[in-house]
Structures are given as C-alpha cells and as structure tokens.
Amino acid sequence: MNEQFDLDAFVDDLRDAAKTPERTKAVRRLIEVAMSDSDLLAASIPDFGDDVVLFEDETVSIWYCHFHPGMSVPPHDHQMSAVIGVFRGQERNDFFEKDPGGTLRKSSEVVLGAGDVLSIGPSAVHSVSCISATPCNGIHVYLGELTQVERSLFDPETGQRLPFDDDNYNALMRPAP
Ligand SMILES: [Fe+2]
Known part of the structure; x- marks a missing residue:
C-alpha cells in the first residue's frame, strides 16, 4: 500500500550500472524496468518544474528533465551516449543530419x-518538443560528465552551430512546431 518509488535508490543503481562493462545496456535495462511502472514514478517523483541534475561524475550524469507544454528546446548534441525514459506527458524528439553545406535537415x-x-x-543531434497539454518529465542518463564537455546548439531556422550555453539555449527556445 502507498508504494513509493525511491529516486535516491534509483540514482544509486544507475551509478552502479554506469560502472559495468556493458554500461549503456545496463543503464537502459534499469530505466526500462522503472518506466514500466511510470504511474508509480509520476506519483512519487515531485514536479520540480525545471531540469534538475540528480548526480554527475566522470562516468555518468543523471538528470530529471522538465519540458514545458508547447515549447521546443533547440537542436543539440550530447557528445556521449544517452538513455531517456519518460514518465509524465508526451514529447517528440526530432533528429537532424547536417547537409554538406552545413544546414540542418530533419531526418x-x-x-x-x-x-x-x-x-x-x-553524435546524434536532436530537439525535443513537449506535445502534451501537461509538462513532460523524464529521467535522462548520459554516459559521461555532461556539464564538462563542449557541446553544440543549432539555430532551428538557419542551422548555424553555436556553443552550448544557457544564454544560447534560452535564446533558441521556440514554440513547438
Ligand atoms: Fe538532449
């Protein structure tokens, strides 16, 4: 009765999985098991209202992600493998390739x-649009130290590459197409 999902224990399990030889698979397996009871996660994990870094070291970065209804975050890369699990709302991931001329093309x-x-x-480049009427929340796990690597953002209209930082990220937010 009143079963709760233990977010701290989940973060610990993900940290352990990220140290194993088959780390991407191990992390994905844990996320699949957790998301199979997404109602429990939605009932147990508070709506933080914004992205929260739950843990980061040189092996793994674990984020609570929050996408606002009707908004698209700009195309970006991660420079490392990532596994995304969604437990509230709905999001559309658009993936892009770069034409020889350097412009972005949705693939x-x-x-x-x-x-x-x-x-x-x-090496993937994606943007994320929240397409539900309510916020979209997920646990995102990156197999490295996400805040310490040089990443890129891309202007959704021109395809121009920009350094990943908060100012550029916020300036490139758009209403979801
Ligand atoms: Fe991303």
Whole structure:
C-alpha cells in the first residue's frame, strides 16, 4: 500500500550500472524496468518544474528533465551516449543530419509517452518538443560528465552551430512546431 518509488535508490543503481562493462545496456535495462511502472514514478517523483541534475561524475550524469507544454528546446548534441525514459506527458524528439553545406535537415522523429525509453548515440543531434497539454518529465542518463564537455546548439531556422550555453539555449527556445 502507498508504494513509493525511491529516486535516491534509483540514482544509486544507475551509478552502479554506469560502472559495468556493458554500461549503456545496463543503464537502459534499469530505466526500462522503472518506466514500466511510470504511474508509480509520476506519483512519487515531485514536479520540480525545471531540469534538475540528480548526480554527475566522470562516468555518468543523471538528470530529471522538465519540458514545458508547447515549447521546443533547440537542436543539440550530447557528445556521449544517452538513455531517456519518460514518465509524465508526451514529447517528440526530432533528429537532424547536417547537409554538406552545413544546414540542418530533419531526418526522423520519435514520439515518447509515459513508459517509453529511447537510446541516443553520441553524435546524434536532436530537439525535443513537449506535445502534451501537461509538462513532460523524464529521467535522462548520459554516459559521461555532461556539464564538462563542449557541446553544440543549432539555430532551428538557419542551422548555424553555436556553443552550448544557457544564454544560447534560452535564446533558441521556440514554440513547438
Ligand atoms: Fe538532449
């Protein structure tokens, strides 16, 4: 009765999984198990209202992510493998490739709802749009020290590459197409 999802214990498990030889698979397996009861996560994890870094060291970065309804975060890379699990709301991930001229071209999209899990390779460029009427929340796990690597943002209109920082990120936020 009143079962709770223990976020701190989950972070500890993810940290352990990130140290194993098959770390991307091990992390994904943990996230799949957790997201299989997304209702429990949604009931147990508070709505922090913004992104929260739950843990980071040189092996792994674990984020609570919050996407606002009707908004798109700009195309960006991670420079490391990532596994995303969604437990509230719905988001559309648009993936991009760079044309020889340097402009961005959308190549595919993946819609994720509560319970869904997505693995992203280290060179992928994606944007995320919250397409539910309520915020979209997920646990994102990056296999490295995300805040310590040089990453890129891309202007959604021109495809221009910009350094990843808070000012550029906020300036490139757009209403979800
Ligand atoms: Fe991302």
